[in-house]
Amino acid sequence: MTVVLLAGVAAGTINTVVGSGTLVTFPTLLAFGVPPVTANVSNNIGLFPGSVSGAVGYRRELAGQRRRILVLGSASLLGGVAGAVLLLVLPDEAFRSVVPVLIGLGVVLVALQPRIKTWVSARAVPDRATPAHGSWWVWVLVLLTGVYGGYFGAAQGVLLMAVLGIGLHETMQRNNAAKNVLAATVNGVAAVVFVVVAEVDWTIVALLAAGSVVGGQIGAGVGRRLPPALLRGVIIVVGTIALVSFVLQ
Numbered sequence: 001m002t003v004v005l006l007a008g009v010a011a012g013t014i015n016t017v018v019g020s021g022t023l024v025t026f027p028t029l030l031a032f033g034v035p036p037v038t039a040n041v042s043n044n045i046g047l048f049p050g051s052v053s054g055a056v057g058y059r060r061e062l063a064g065q066r067r068r069i070l071v072l073g074s075a076s077l078l079g080g081v082a083g084a085v086l087l088l089v090l091p092d093e094a095f096r097s098v099v100p101v102l103i104g105l106g107v108v109l110v111a112l113q114p115r116i117k118t119w120v121s122a123r124a125v126p127d128r129a130t131p132a133h134g135s136w137w138v139w140v141l142v143l144l145t146g147v148y149g150g151y152f153g154a155a156q157g158v159l160l161m162a163v164l165g166i167g168l169h170e171t172m173q174r175n176n177a178a179k180n181v182l183a184a185t186v187n188g189v190a191a192v193v194f195v196v197v198a199e200v201d202w203t204i205v206a207l208l209a210a211g212s213v214v215g216g217q218i219g220a221g222v223g224r225r226l227p228p229a230l231l232r233g234v235i236i237v238v239g240t241i242a243l244v245s246f247v248l249q
Contacts (some may be wrong), residue, residue: 001207004028008208011047014213016054016180017223018234019157021047021215023241025208026154034201040087041198044153045191046205050186052210057220061177068168069178071133072142073185079146080186085195087151104243109162111236138167142182149186150193155243156183173224174231 007028011021022043029039055062062069066240133139141163157179164175200244226234 001203004032004204004207005211008046008050008211009215009218011208012053012212013219013222014094014215015022015047015157015183015212016057016216017052017176017226019048019160019179019183020155020241021212022152022154029204032046032226034204036198037087039204040152040199041194042201042204043208044084044187045194045200046208047212048184048187049209050192050216051180052159053213053216054219055177055180055184055216057217058173058177058180061174061224062181065132065174065178068133069181071131071140071181072178075139075143076146076182076185077189078148079143079148080189081193082192083152083186085148085150085192087190088198100247105159105162107158107236107240111168111232119160123235127140131196132168134164134167138163143166146182146186149183150190152192153183153187154164166206176223 002024011025013021014024015021025043025047026039029043030036031076034042073201142160143146144155145159145163148159161172161175164170164178165172168175168178170178
């Protein structure tokens with residue numbers, strides 16, 4: 001079980017910097033013979049403390065974002081609940097075909113983020129101030145990302161960074177801090193649903209939780225030191241790896 005603990009550390013680190021730690025832990029659990037749904041549920045609950053740890057590690061970059069987090073957090077909360085319910089009622093094939101498309105879209109959006117943001121800003125109505133939490137479509141896309149995150153969650157961070165990067169007038173690091181809180185919200189509400197109605201392997205949860213908390217602090221230390229261009233590059237690389245992993249499954 002040491003391997004599961006180390007996978008939790010790796011996932012916590014990756015989730016805080018980018019988001020895609022599930023690509024480490026989920027295959028690891030499957031390799032140990034854990035049933036897919038139980039693995040997915042236990043993985044979600046186990047990585048939640050790591051999400052909180054990463055958000056706390058980025059608390060300095062969260063300064064002044066309270067209103068934004070509350071507004072967009074409501075979208076993440078609703079989306080997380082919806083995604084968790086979908087996991088329990090829909091067959092695996094329902095989302096499996098959509099996941100690679102979403103990850104690929106997120107990677108493209110992150111890569112083209114500066115150009116898209118310039119295009120959006122140039123066409124904004126000059127006499128109407130955009131709220132700190134962005135236009136209405138930012139809330140909607142955060143909600144949809146939350147649905148996906150509650151269902152499975154791999155590369156949820158890539159999608160969130162794409163949405164926030166295009167829709168908000170903020171630095172990459174402050175967006176990354178907001179992303180960690182939103183992802184933690186999704187994972188948290190989904191975890192509550194799973195604890196109540198799903199089959200959970202609590203040994204796996206404990207190992208992943210311990211590892212991901214450590215990884216969250218490591219990721220916060222590493223992530224905030226990355227310059228914007230390099231952070232964007234890391235997101236693109238991790239997202240591409242996630243896409244290839246799903247296509248080859």
